[in-house]
Amino acid sequence: MVPHLTTALTGPLLDLERRFLDGMPNIEHWFRTKWLEYPVPFYASVDLRNSGFKLAPVDTNLFPGGFNNLNPDFLPLCVQAMQSAVEKICPEARGVLLIPENHTRNMFYLQNVAQIVTILRQSGMRVRIGSLLPEIKSATQIHLPNGNDLTLEPLVRKANRLGLDGFDPCVILLNNDLSAGAPDILKNLEQAVFPPLSVGWFARRKSRHFANYDSVANDFAKLLGIDSWLINPYFSTCDQVNFHERVGEECLAAKVDEMLKKIRVKYAEYGVKQDPFVIVKADAGTYGMGIMTVKDASEITGLNRKQRNKMAVVKEGLAVSDVLIQEGVYTFEQINEAVAEPVVYMINHYVVGGFYRVHTTRGVDENLNAPGMHFMPLAFDTHCTLPNPERAPDDTPNRFYAYGVVARLALFAAALEIEAAESRQTNK
Amino acid sequence: MVPHLTTALTGPLLDLERRFLDGMPNIEHWFRTKWLEYPVPFYASVDLRNSGFKLAPVDTNLFPGGFNNLNPDFLPLCVQAMQSAVEKICPEARGVLLIPENHTRNMFYLQNVAQIVTILRQSGMRVRIGSLLPEIKSATQIHLPNGNDLTLEPLVRKANRLGLDGFDPCVILLNNDLSAGAPDILKNLEQAVFPPLSVGWFARRKSRHFANYDSVANDFAKLLGIDSWLINPYFSTCDQVNFHERVGEECLAAKVDEMLKKIRVKYAEYGVKQDPFVIVKADAGTYGMGIMTVKDASEITGLNRKQRNKMAVVKEGLAVSDVLIQEGVYTFEQINEAVAEPVVYMINHYVVGGFYRVHTTRGVDENLNAPGMHFMPLAFDTHCTLPNPERAPDDTPNRFYAYGVVARLALFAAALEIEAAESRQTNK
Numbered sequence: 001m002v003p004h005l006t007t008a009l010t011g012p013l014l015d016l017e018r019r020f021l022d023g024m025p026n027i028e029h030w031f032r033t034k035w036l037e038y039p040v041p042f043y044a045s046v047d048l049r050n051s052g053f054k055l056a057p058v059d060t061n062l063f064p065g066g067f068n069n070l071n072p073d074f075l076p077l078c079v080q081a082m083q084s085a086v087e088k089i090c091p092e093a094r095g096v097l098l099i100p101e102n103h104t105r106n107m108f109y110l111q112n113v114a115q116i117v118t119i120l121r122q123s124g125m126r127v128r129i130g131s132l133l134p135e136i137k138s139a140t141q142i143h144l145p146n147g148n149d150l151t152l153e154p155l156v157r158k159a160n161r162l163g164l165d166g167f168d169p170c171v172i173l174l175n176n177d178l179s180a181g182a183p184d185i186l187k188n189l190e191q192a193v194f195p196p197l198s199v200g201w202f203a204r205r206k207s208r209h210f211a212n213y214d215s216v217a218n219d220f221a222k223l224l225g226i227d228s229w230l231i232n233p234y235f236s237t238c239d240q241v242n243f244h245e246r247v248g249e250e251c252l253a254a255k256v257d258e259m260l261k262k263i264r265v266k267y268a269e270y271g272v273k274q275d276p277f278v279i280v281k282a283d284a285g286t287y288g289m290g291i292m293t294v295k296d297a298s299e300i301t302g303l304n305r306k307q308r309n310k311m312a313v314v315k316e317g318l319a320v321s322d323v324l325i326q327e328g329v330y331t332f333e334q335i336n337e338a339v340a341e342p343v344v345y346m347i348n349h350y351v352v353g354g355f356y357r358v359h360t361t362r363g364v365d366e367n368l369n370a371p372g373m374h375f376m377p378l379a380f381d382t383h384c385t386l387p388n389p390e391r392a393p394d395d396t397p398n399r400f401y402a403y404g405v406v407a408r409l410a411l412f413a414a415a416l417e418i419e420a421a422e423s424r425q426t427n428k
Numbered sequence: 429m430v431p432h433l434t435t436a437l438t439g440p441l442l443d444l445e446r447r448f449l450d451g452m453p454n455i456e457h458w459f460r461t462k463w464l465e466y467p468v469p470f471y472a473s474v475d476l477r478n479s480g481f482k483l484a485p486v487d488t489n490l491f492p493g494g495f496n497n498l499n500p501d502f503l504p505l506c507v508q509a510m511q512s513a514v515e516k517i518c519p520e521a522r523g524v525l526l527i528p529e530n531h532t533r534n535m536f537y538l539q540n541v542a543q544i545v546t547i548l549r550q551s552g553m554r555v556r557i558g559s560l561l562p563e564i565k566s567a568t569q570i571h572l573p574n575g576n577d578l579t580l581e582p583l584v585r586k587a588n589r590l591g592l593d594g595f596d597p598c599v600i601l602l603n604n605d606l607s608a609g610a611p612d613i614l615k616n617l618e619q620a621v622f623p624p625l626s627v628g629w630f631a632r633r634k635s636r637h638f639a640n641y642d643s644v645a646n647d648f649a650k651l652l653g654i655d656s657w658l659i660n661p662y663f664s665t666c667d668q669v670n671f672h673e674r675v676g677e678e679c680l681a682a683k684v685d686e687m688l689k690k691i692r693v694k695y696a697e698y699g700v701k702q703d704p705f706v707i708v709k710a711d712a713g714t715y716g717m718g719i720m721t722v723k724d725a726s727e728i729t730g731l732n733r734k735q736r737n738k739m740a741v742v743k744e745g746l747a748v749s750d751v752l753i754q755e756g757v758y759t760f761e762q763i764n765e766a767v768a769e770p771v772v773y774m775i776n777h778y779v780v781g782g783f784y785r786v787h788t789t790r791g792v793d794e795n796l797n798a799p800g801m802h803f804m805p806l807a808f809d810t811h812c813t814l815p816n817p818e819r820a821p822d823d824t825p826n827r828f829y830a831y832g833v834v835a836r837l838a839l840f841a842a843a844l845e846i847e848a849a850e851s852r853q854t855n856k
Binding site for chain 2: 024025026027028029032033035036073074075076077079080081083084086087091092093094095122123124125126350383385386387
């Protein structure tokens with residue numbers, strides 16, 4: 001079952017997908033040369049939006065949850081990609097210490113952790129899970145709804161090595177996005193840590209990612225001879241915003257207005273009839289907190305107290321001061337009247353699957369990754385690596401190939417972002 | 429559907445598979461370090477025999493046919509492995525020239541060629557097929573039984589570059605085993621050729637492969653603390669044999685006798701009740717020609733004219749002079765009363781699938797890859813990368829993991845063989 005696009009597919013996207021198909025040897029060659037030059041992130045997931053006229057990433061997660069939502073048939077692909085990641089990034093490793101988020105009650109998340117453990121084990125690694133939670137004082141078993149068990153153990157640090165009781169791993173794999181900062185126990189370790197602490201959400205900025213994506217998308221658009229806007233959402237930022245105290249609203253309103261104008265020009269160029277909108281969200285942080293849809297700059301200056309409170313804090317109660325204004329991309333993929341948004345998963349630089357976030361109660365111009373809101377995950381039933389140029393560009397395997405291409409562009413932007421973050425770290 | 433082992437699985441193999449499962453992190457680490465040191469063959473297939481007490485390779489094909497016999501569900505795994513092969517071996521390549529065998533009427537073989545083309549295309553390469561056949565003077569389309577088409581084109585050599593009309597490939601991929609020698613048109617090319625000409629069957633010797641396998645199996649057996657005989661068939665050779673003229677029969681008979689004695693000792697050690705047997709075959713050449721099963725040395729000296737004629741020539745009518753004597757390994761895998769022998773496929777160092785050769789008319793001590801004899805291919809329905817140590821060692825995914833391990837040992841032996849062949853070539 002695959003969501004159908006509600007727009008008639010005769011517009012720019014069909015042309016875009018056709019160019020992806022025709023350009024496949026060039027595209028794959030381009031990616032290969034990039035991965036020879038730049039270290040690839042260990043794993044990542046990318047949220048895409050497909051408006052029928054534009055296909056773009058809207059968020060890139062370097063600490064991906066949701067592996068449990070992938071099609072179980074794709075497990076061998078995950079295992080093979082994991083073997084290639086280990087071979088490329090840490091060939092000498094035998095033991096991996098996985099550090100998850102501190103959600104001991106979120107069974108959806110814990111099933112994701114269990115799935116990552118399975119993938120690592122099947123690829124031949126010894127894996128144990130170390131918890132940052134102070135209340136985990138001894139090995140603690142958690143029973144998962146799918147019948148499996150997960151054991152969380154307390155971290156043990158000896159000089160500059162991190163491990164568990166009786167377990168001295170070669171590599172630390174983070175599935176914790178470090179929203180609250182990098183804990184001291186993770187700092188200055190002898191062992192390699194993936195992803196590096198420098199791209200924890202305490203330090204990461206969406207705007208840096210999208211600045212990198214901007215240059216990646218421009219290069220790629222040149223390669224294919226397309227308008228980069230078709231795969232690249234506009235963005236800008238305001239800093240020193242304080243929603244509580246209504247500081248910075250003018251900056252925000254002005255940038256929103258400017259962006260809506262730019263989008264309107266593009267919509268006119270491509271004959272798009274919809275109303276442009278922008279997404280205003282915290283530049284740091286994740287979990288879909290502090291996010292709003294804006295179709296007119298006046299909405300920014302007219303926020304009521306409740307709305308301002310909602311925008312003011314993100315995960316771990318952190319106050320928002322840097323704000324990202326991002327071009328809104330409609331999601332015109334629907335399944336049984338519900339809005340669907342694809343999320344693509346990668347290990348090393350291989351696309352290993354994905355799923356749709358399906359929402360029955362949200363609109364086509366809203367963020368679908370909201371806290372407390374339980375989307376229905378719908379696993380991709382088709383691989384992203386089986387395009388068939390002889391079929392129509394919107395044939396499912398071909399649409400999925402396009403997803404995989406755009407997701408890998410975001411992955412490459414993340415690689416540049418990690419490189420820059422690491423070099424800032426070194427120069428400190 | 430998976431063949432069942434007709435022996436009660438309580439013997440050494442169950443113990444072997446258990447050690448494979450328990451040693452998985454060490455095994456995968458061992459392979460990783462090997463692939464960092466040695467160039468991996470582009471692709472290969474390995475014929476295995478599983479006697480319930482012994483699991484061993486009996487033939488390693490560096491120009492594998494039969495990709496069409498793999499489970500279609502495993503195509504994404506093949507594509508991903510092909511991407512990794514290209515990335516590792518020829519990252520700059522965009523265009524691949526595939527050179528197949530000269531069988532234009534063998535539809536089974538041509539479907540294999542079509543499948544290799546599909547895998548290469550899906551992994552983002554431009555692919556065209558160049559034929560060594562002199563009668564292919566212009567692009568010739570062949571219709572395949574599955575509805576697909578294949579186009580064979582005449583090779584065009586310009587100075588030291590090989591291509592087709594309008595196609596200048598970066599890489600030449602051979603699916604032609606060069607039994608009759610390396611044609612001049614393939615010599616001294618600027619482009620990389622995989623596998624290299626130096627391991628074409630005109631130059632390759634099975635005994636060299638098994639000498640390499642011997643040292644690989646011994647190292648590996650040390651790693652796991654097992655008797656290497658459990659994964660390693662005895663072998664020896666006689667040269668200057670002439671079956672027509674009954675020259676060299678004494679050498680053969682003596683070596684056969686010696687080997688049968690050695691096997692008898694091992695069978696006694698492991699309580700195996702079966703009669704030992706050896707396989708006598710041409711040291712060069714393939715296609716299951718010139719092969720016989722021998723249970724007593726007297727059979728060698730008592731060959732009648734018909735049998736001697738059968739042994740005297742292999743593919744392309746080449747005369748046999750070097751002979752390999754190899755320990756016979758019973759195949760005790762059966763499906764509906766028919767004998768089954770697993771064949772494992774690898775691209776780069778990844779196991780991407782396999783199939784069983786199923787024969788209704790052959791015995792458990794006979795070669796199942798015989799000319800003119802149409803075995804039934806039965807695709808593996810389980811991946812070779814999903815072992816589960818919590819299940820029994822002979823649980824299907826675990827048995828398949830063991831297949832993948834032994835096949836990769838043979839692949840590593842092939843890597844050593846290629847390295848040696850290339851250095852002999854350079855020193856000439």
